[in-house]
Amino acid sequence: MSIKYDNTVIALEGSDYVPVLMNENVYFGGSQMWFPANHKFGTDYILHHYGCGTIACADLFLYLALQDDSQRTLLTEIALQGIDSVYYIDYMSYVRKVNDLYTKTKRWLAVLGTKLAAAINDYSEAYHIGYYAKWKLGLSYYDMYEIMEEMLDHNIPVILSIGPNTPKLWGKNGISFYQQYKKIILLESSDFQPDVNKKDTNVTESSEEIYYEPITVYAYKEVKKDINSHYVTVTGIIKDEIDSTIMLCISSWGKKYYINYEEYRNYIEENSGTYTSSLVYIK
Template structure:
């Protein structure tokens, strides 16, 4: 894949005197959000980004919270997330929000706010790189699902997250059954927002994880494009 990224800085939240890279479900004390709220966070973050940087993507839910520079105070951001959780992205106890429902609700948000975009979860596996590239070229962040192990979710296979260093890429964490937001790519490396921090995913490792340990029904993207 060729290099690509969002046109504007990704949203940041001022929390405890530090700027995050997107939101973090672990800021909430409740087990439901902190343990299973990654989909709600990812969806809220991309809709906030679109609201902030595209005139035709203004949503009623965010009008009072707009910040021209893309930096939100933690209390303002948390209020946004709780509103979106209540209206669009409910957290199912012990599960979170499945990808298919997340896609439906992003689409419902667009329709309700008369935004000329449409969303759906899931594209053919071979099309995922081009769809990510197309969305970033149109300055739309990409929700990527790292699905659970399939068909046996209790297995322990996970996907690695990396930090970018002067020497290359250093493995720093790993996860499964998690939503992240793709904000750019460099060669085979996807730059992502997760847990309020910037990480990198090796796309070929992601493909291998989906093929060997998960499946494209639960490991895929929320594809957003202009409505015809």
């Protein structure tokens, strides 16, 4: 039997984030792609193409409400309907209302980071939620990481921007999204004592036997590439001590993905910037 390798994990308390039920499937938060794009001049068309920030904001309100009944509001009840999950048809009505009242998604511009923070503050003030949000500028590698860790420790989702290419705003460079899977590796161990019938017979120059401990680790496969100009919600951080990597668990387009923090920061340095690729700090 293999031994599961324990990564260092910092995550929201609600492991299913915002469960949206649609066609017998449970989604990991909502998706802008659910809004029809039939009418070019309609609100749904704008949400479909530019609504990722509004989705992130709407899901944030729902997550806080799901975690604490005192944060359920007249607005979140449009989606929740007194229960602890969200039906797709109610979710759509709810997001439209969030957009009408708070985020006001714009064609081409979408929702700027400063506007997202202002929307959260307006909502917090209207319903006496008690949170204050600010769009952070110029965050370093370590400052950003510490803010994400702090917010997750306080059970607050992190709205993160993968900004556009700068200065060429329509550039195609971006980062990859990954899916997680498990695999088994053999780790050399001086302390591991296997069954004598299963020990490795490799011998070192000093004639000492080497033992290999089977370890179950998480690995990642690329499923999307060159993502930019997009908001995601960070729901967890995974620090892998074997690979020395930091992976961010995110909600995007109703699914759970992972992004490599090092790749994200390299993208900021090489193709984007710390003013548009940043996060909403909430405390």
